[in-house]
Amino acid sequence: MTNGNDSKKFKGEDKMDGAPSRVLHIRKLPGEVTETEVIALGLPFGKVTNILMLKGKNQAFLELATEEAAITMVNYYSAVTPHLRNQPIYIQYSNHKELKTDNTLNQRAQAVLQAVTAVQTANTPLSGTTVSESAVTPAQSPVLRIIIDNMYYPVTLDVLHQIFSKFGAVLKIITFTKNNQFQALLQYGDPVNAQQAKLALDGQNIYNACCTLRIDFSKLVNLNVKYNNDKSRDYTRPDLPSGDGQPALDPAIAAAFAKETSLLAVPGALSPLAIPNAAAAAAAAAAGRVGMPGVSAGGNTVLLVSNLNEEMVTPQSLFTLFGVYGDVQRVKILYNKKDSALIQMADGNQSQLAMNHLNGQKMYGKIIRVTLSKHQTVQLPREGLDDQGLTKDFGNSPLHRFKKPGSKNFQNIFPPSATLHLSNIPPSVAEEDLRTLFANTGGTVKAFKFFQRDHKMALLQMATVEEAIQALIDLHNYNLGENHHLRVSFSKSTI
Numbered sequence: 001m002t003n004g005n006d007s008k009k010f011k012g013e014d015k016m017d018g019a020p021s022r023v024l025h026i027r028k029l030p031g032e033v034t035e036t037e038v039i040a041l042g043l044p045f046g047k048v049t050n051i052l053m054l055k056g057k058n059q060a061f062l063e064l065a066t067e068e069a070a071i072t073m074v075n076y077y078s079a080v081t082p083h084l085r086n087q088p089i090y091i092q093y094s095n096h097k098e099l100k101t102d103n104t105l106n107q108r109a110q111a112v113l114q115a116v117t118a119v120q121t122a123n124t125p126l127s128g129t130t131v132s133e134s135a136v137t138p139a140q141s142p143v144l145r146i147i148i149d150n151m152y153y154p155v156t157l158d159v160l161h162q163i164f165s166k167f168g169a170v171l172k173i174i175t176f177t178k179n180n181q182f183q184a185l186l187q188y189g190d191p192v193n194a195q196q197a198k199l200a201l202d203g204q205n206i207y208n209a210c211c212t213l214r215i216d217f218s219k220l221v222n223l224n225v226k227y228n229n230d231k232s233r234d235y236t237r238p239d240l241p242s243g244d245g246q247p248a249l250d251p252a253i254a255a256a257f258a259k260e261t262s263l264l265a266v267p268g269a270l271s272p273l274a275i276p277n278a279a280a281a282a283a284a285a286a287a288g289r290v291g292m293p294g295v296s297a298g299g300n301t302v303l304l305v306s307n308l309n310e311e312m313v314t315p316q317s318l319f320t321l322f323g324v325y326g327d328v329q330r331v332k333i334l335y336n337k338k339d340s341a342l343i344q345m346a347d348g349n350q351s352q353l354a355m356n357h358l359n360g361q362k363m364y365g366k367i368i369r370v371t372l373s374k375h376q377t378v379q380l381p382r383e384g385l386d387d388q389g390l391t392k393d394f395g396n397s398p399l400h401r402f403k404k405p406g407s408k409n410f411q412n413i414f415p416p417s418a419t420l421h422l423s424n425i426p427p428s429v430a431e432e433d434l435r436t437l438f439a440n441t442g443g444t445v446k447a448f449k450f451f452q453r454d455h456k457m458a459l460l461q462m463a464t465v466e467e468a469i470q471a472l473i474d475l476h477n478y479n480l481g482e483n484h485h486l487r488v489s490f491s492k493s494t495i
Contacts, residue, residue, distance in 0.1 A: 168193025326350025443467030
């Protein structure tokens with residue numbers, strides 16, 4: 001591909017520890033390697049601006065846009081030996097500060113570069129693409145965007161690293177919450193790895209029957225990680241500060257799981273992505289998927305809720321709010337301490353969910369605290385004893401959202417949000433009626449939208465999350481006439 005002069009121009013074999021340069025000298029390439037594969041080595045680190053392949057000598061020169069990118073690349077690959085076609089290759093700084101290539105001779109390489117750059121800057125297909133399309137789309141980017149649906153159990157950055165590392169070296173991960181959904185961006189060293197991971201993992205569950213991965217290529221081709229902590233990590237730069245990132249997993253939960261794991265040896269409880277890790281066993285059990293008769297699935301079903309507004313709170317209001325995250329069996333407001341209550345859920349997974357989502361939220365103007373209780377059950381008062389209606393048994397309530405296995409409600413569990421999802425609206429009820437109804441709960445209705453396809457459903461946005469919580473407590477199961485009881489839940493959408 002290159003003529004004699006070209007090779008001569010690059011005669012000087014580069015030294016490994018030469019001065020940094022944005023041009024890198026790559027040696028010991030397998031004979032049949034293509035430009036694209038060599039360019040892919042550089043892509044995670046920044047824009048690749050030029051390439052020269054010396055086919056006969058199994059060498060190449062790769063020019064990056066900046067020296068900084070080249071330094072990051074060399075540092076990374078000195079820790080993790082790069083392989084092309086299963087052969088180790090060697091990368092070092094070149095003596096050249098830039099590549100002057102004879103364009104006519106290097107046409108093919110330039111064409112490949114242009115194509116790669118075009119793909120890098122082009123938009124990636126949306127998640128709506130059909131499988132056949134996305135299966136043939138070339139790997140756009142080494143960065144994947146991961147959304148986790150049905151997240152009944154906290155998924156940590158380490159769990160993602162463990163799963164995705166099966167498909168190649170993971171360089172960086174950033175996790176965040178967007179539209180009330182846990183998302184992550186994960187960067188491989190090579191778009192090919194990203195392609196393989198997407199094909200293999202999209203649609204899979206991390207744990208049995210929950211935590212479904214939805215994977216797309218990201219528009220980004222390089223992630224910029226500032227801190228190494230529970231929310232983000234750059235595996236190429238162990239020297240980064242931890243910033244002030246809060247641990248993603250509440251220490252109380254971590255402790256609870258550490259305690260459970262010793263009790264749980266659950267064979268075969270994990271799903272396709274068997275994660276060899278005690279927390280995962282706890283997760284599977286906590287997800288209540290493990291049928292062990294007489295054992296409450298994965299831990300405490302009873303929650304202790306404190307700092308309640310004792311003037312306002314009732315067993316019914318706690319039943320309604322906690323019922324968003326599970327089927328509340330019993331509620332007891334403590335006789336001697338009326339700002340606290342015990343709430344018994346149907347299983348340990350539900351109590352975990354309710355705790356994760358409701359601890360720290362505002363109810364009747366007070367920030368409530370939710371923790372796991374030592375109690376195994378909530379005792380009902382003895383026959384004939386009046387406890388002023390502080391204890392209530394909801395075991396046979398028709399309002400449980402999760403009684404039916406596989407119910408749609410399992411897929412629509414979201415943290416408290418200002419936007420509410422309304423359903424079961426009768427045809428005679430108009431937007432104005434609903435706006436008035438919700439304004440009467442003491443808040444401000446900011447926005448309202450009927451679903452286009454289905455007027456039985458709507459989104460309604462209150463001014464704050466606290467107002468939305470109040471409206472849900474007051475109006476879930478509200479009788480709108482014509483035997484239609486309004487259903488209210490938190491939404492991940494915004495209007």
